[in-house]
Amino acid sequence: MNRLSLARGTTLAALLLASTALASAETVLHRGNGGEPQTLDQAHTSIDVEGNVISDLYEGLVVYGPDGKPVPGAAESWTISDDKMVYTFKLRDNAKWSDGSPVTAEDFVFSYRRFEDPKEAAGYANLLYPIKNAEAISTKGMAVDQLGVKAVDAKTLEITLERPTPYLLELLAHYAVAPVNKASVEKNGKDFVKPGLMVSNGAFMLSENVANDHITVVKNPNYWDAANVKLDKVIFYPLEDQPAAVRRFQAGELDVNYYFPTDQTDYLRKQLGADQVHMSASLASYYYAFDTRHEPFNDVRVRKALAMAIDREFLSHEIFQDGQQPLYSAVPPGIATYGEPEKVDYAGLDQLDREDKAKELLKEAGYGEGGKPLKIDIRYNTNANHEKVATAVADNWKALGATVTLTNLDVKSHYAYLQEGGAFDVARAGWTADYADAESFLALNISTNKTFNYGHWSNPKYDAAMAASYKETDPAKRAAFLHEAEKILLAEEPVTTLMVFGSPWLVSNKIKGWQDNPVNYHLSKFLSKD
Known part of the structure; x- marks a missing residue:
């Protein structure tokens, strides 16, 4: 074989190898x-x-x-x-x-x-x-x-x-x-x-x-x-350590990441560019549930006092840098078939007035200064944002004279514990609408909902209003039954909503x-x- 034909053969082989390599490259x-x-x-x-x-x-x-x-x-x-x-x-x-x-x-x-x-x-x-x-x-x-x-x-x-x-x-x-x-x-x-x-x-x-x-x-x-x-392949990584996940994203090891420390939103936008940091508004709520099966959380006065003492504006602005907004209703706004949600009766009070009213309710219930000691354990799934929220809420409740401890588990264990009926005092949870209807949020607290009614709250009037909404075919009348249910839920407050939940992604x-x-x-x- 002469040198020219050898060169041509070598070039052809190289091209074939290169094309084979490209064909076999995976998109992951x-x-x-x-x-x-x-x-x-x-x-x-x-x-x-x-x-x-x-x-x-x-x-x-x-x-x-x-x-x-x-x-x-x-x-x-x-x-x-x-x-x-x-x-x-x-x-x-x-x-x-x-x-x-x-x-x-x-x-x-x-x-x-x-x-x-x-x-x-x-x-x-x-x-x-x-x-x-x-x-x-x-x-x-x-x-x-x-x-x-x-x-x-x-x-x-x-x-x-x-x-x-x-x-x-x-x-x-x-x-x-x-x-x-x-x-x-x-x-x-x-x-x-x-x-x-x-x-x-x-x-x-x-x-x-x-x-x-x-x-x-x-x-x-x-x-x-x-x-x-x-895509040829997708690899999901169960990353609960948010700062570590951010570092992996910055290093190019992750293409997409669900959750990041939201108090770093502005910093991350400067570091990564605003187009890679997403905080989209969702039909979703961030809330705390009270275990109504045992004292003192079976007392509506205690639940109301603790709920109104939470500084939602601080949580929204300081921890989430306004990526999540304060929520005073059980149903987030934005559902066209429902209209404006109901609100808790203390929504219009400033934080100091709420704290004073909370202390009065606790005293009436026999807790606080001169009364029985109030001990509260807050459970949450392991997450930097949830820890910051729990710490801030604990400070609000300590101002009422409560002794507060924190307990955290990985997300799988946390929700498994709640869904299997484990006892607790207060537990963090979140809910994203399965469909754009108020029922998606209100159905969580029906007494027969054994999976998501974490606090095991039961109210016959609430159940009746929800049952009536299921039977009603007229949209306006159906919405009225749902509003009635929301009013009952907010008056009893077995769960207290904190914020409209935003979805934090790095892309x-x-x-x-x-x-x-x-x-x-x-x-x-x-x-x-x-």
Whole structure:
């Protein structure tokens, strides 16, 4: 071979090697996820750090698009009956599970029945109560085959409702009601969530789940829209140490990170650029729950005193640099179908007057100066922001003469403790609306809500007002029942809202397709990376 032909051969080989390397290069999204998921079983999920992963693995009939509005998912279209009582969904012909089998209407029938089956004890079972017989199945033992879901044929699902539900699509977009693969669940039982056993229908499939280290999902080649998924792999890191997460983001180790120390918002905007630091307003509340099962928190006077002594303006301005706003209602503002929320009776008082009134209430209840000692333990999930809030609230309560201690657990353990009925004094919690309706917030404190009524508060009049709202089809009359319920809740204050919760994210300039939205859903399938 002469020198020229050898050179040409070497160049061709180099080009082939280079093209092969480029073809094999993976596009990997590194996501800081704010905490360790309790589970990847959608029927038992309850917190957003789980939802972030599950939303990448599974796809419901509809999903939340980049702007936070429902868009077609496993269903390509749907029709609604004239009386708004029957929804008929047409599933995509090319919708498949990660094992290559077709996604069918029967998969959704199985999944929704499993979700409402009391034997499964799904914490979010109330999410599907608008479906005919769902509540009776979940709470009264009706047979699961009476649920108002029907496979008309392999690709047509019919859902019949108890009552017209204008936010049904938002309910069906929630990650908790995403379908499970019947064959995998029946074969593997609880182990169906493990890598190698999980069969999912979303844009990604589970590759690794290393506790307290990372969860890796990889692109699902059988996904109906795989051609438009720009990421090959997403790695979720359960980072509760916010300063450490920020450092990793600054070092380029993270492309996206959920949560950062919000008292550093201005600093981070200067360091990273305002376009990489996101604090979007959400339909969400930051609140404290009182355990009403034991003294002194079973006394409304004590709860009211403690609630009104909290300096919400300080929390908002000093800790969150106005990224979260003070909240004096149970329902955050901004829900068009509800109007202006109710407010607590002390909302218009200045902080000094609130403190004086709080001391009077405590004295009336037998606590404070000359009375019984008041000891309070504040529980919160490990997080720099939550610690600062708890410390500030403790200072407010110490000014009333209380002795205050703080207890923190990782996010998984914190919520598991509350949902399993663990005793406490005061516990931090947050709630993002599952759909743009006041009911999403008010339903938390219905006495039969065993999962999210952390303080085990019970009020028959409240339950009756909520029950009436479920039966009422006239929008204005329904809103009136919800307002009545909110007034009762604010008067009793088993929970006290502190702030309208903002969603803090760090998002690299390399990431395209990101949109802040009020439901705080950010599916990786809509993102790409330069």
